[in-house]
Amino acid sequence: MPLYSRLPMKALAFIAFIAFAVSLGAHADTNADIETGRALFMQKGCYECHGVLGQGSASTGPALAPHPVPLSAMQAYVHDPKSEMPVYSKRILSDDEITRIHAYLASLPPNPPAESLALLNDGAAPTAQASVSPGHGSSIYAANCAACHGAGGEGGAGPALRGIASRYGTSDIEARIREPSGIMPRLYPHVLNDENVRDVARYVAQLR
Ligand code: HEC
Ligand code: HEC
Structure with a gap:
């Protein structure tokens, strides 16, 4: 087989491998992250307004699960909320911790009726x-x-x-x-x- 037709195959295989690795990384919400996120969601009091399962309530806070806002939006919002929600500064709740809370909320099954x-x-x-x-x-x-x-x-x-x-x-x-x-x-x-x-x-x- 001529060399020119083999190189692209290798390159393709390499690209496919990288894409696969990246897709794994993007879904790396491990059970440990989800469990830590659930604990933070309780400890930091998010559940008091948004419900234990992020289901929300008309009087205290909107639903956050099962399809939370994108992670970057959640990080931005929690550090700088718009109206009644209390501010959680980065010292109180880091972006890393919000990532775990987000993993917990995204892991929840669709809400009951x-x-x-x-x-x-x-x-x-x-x-x-x-x-x-x-x-x-x-x-x-x-x-x-x-x-x-x-x-x-x-x-x-x-x-x-x-x-x-x-x-x-x-x-x-x-x-x-x-x-x-x-x-x-x-x-x-x-x-x-x-x-x-x-x-x-x-x-x-x-x-x-
Ligand atoms: C005292 C009640 C209260 C607590 C505690 C609270 N929130 Fe909220 N949250 C709200 C309310 C009310 C809103 C709706 C907008 C507003 O008034 O700020 C909201 C909005 C949000 C939004 C935006 C939702 C959207 O659809 O745009 C996110 C994300 C959020 N909260 C996450 C959290 C997280 C994470 C925690 C815990 C670290 C938390 N909240 C703790 C009351 C609360
Ligand atoms: C987020 C999920 C969740 C929610 C919400 C929840 N539970 Fe549970 N419950 C569990 C799990 C998981 C266990 C098993 C605990 C264990 O592994 O030891 C359990 C165990 C129990 C048990 C002991 C059962 C046994 O056979 O020993 C009782 C009773 C119970 N729950 C009642 C309730 C009641 C009442 C509520 C509402 C006020 C409630 N639970 C809310 C998940 C939940």
Whole structure:
């Protein structure tokens, strides 16, 4: 084979390799980055306004997931927000940390239907003293738990909760909510108060 027809092949293979390597690099959101991003999203209080799963709420902050704004836009916005959002200076939250938060938000599955987030859309503030009505536990569940445990407790990112009463009493369920393990977020006391925890635990206990 003449030399001139072999060189371009090598060059092409090289270009293809570089393109492949670059595409790998562009998607290098490792699980560790996503996990760090989730932790930062909780620690820095983003979840208080944007929801644990970045689902947003009409009264506190817009949805950030599952399709967050581009990374550079997020970095620019967080350091210099336009109206009600607090400023996070680069000393408080570095561009690197925002990259991880972005990886977390981009990793989230598509949101559950908006109506299942009714409680957050009502703007139930962490301190809201909700009255105990029969449907109350179910709306807390829909807003804060269903995304991971399934609308009917059938499970998803979190374990199934149907029939949990055969293993746990209501107070054990409350304890699991107050002191969660694994990747389950700690919603108490910032998002759910004592009364909310009690109501949602009662609701979970009767899931069949
Ligand atoms: C006190 C409530 C609050 C907190 C805490 C908060 N935000 Fe926001 N955020 C808002 C509100 C409200 C807006 C809508 C625009 C505005 O008022 O600034 C917003 C807008 C944004 C936007 C622009 C969204 C868009 O669609 O243009 C991004 C990105 C964002 N927030 C990211 C974050 C991150 C990341 C954190 C945590 C480091 C955070 N926010 C913490 C309230 C909050
Ligand atoms: C971001 C996802 C997520 C959200 C939101 C979430 N959970 Fe969980 N939950 C989990 C995961 C994951 C586990 C398993 C924890 C482990 O690995 O130890 C879990 C465990 C539990 C358990 C213990 C189950 C068992 O069999 O031991 C209970 C009870 C529970 N969650 C209730 C709730 C309730 C009630 C809510 C809403 C107030 C909620 N969770 C919100 C992910 C979530």
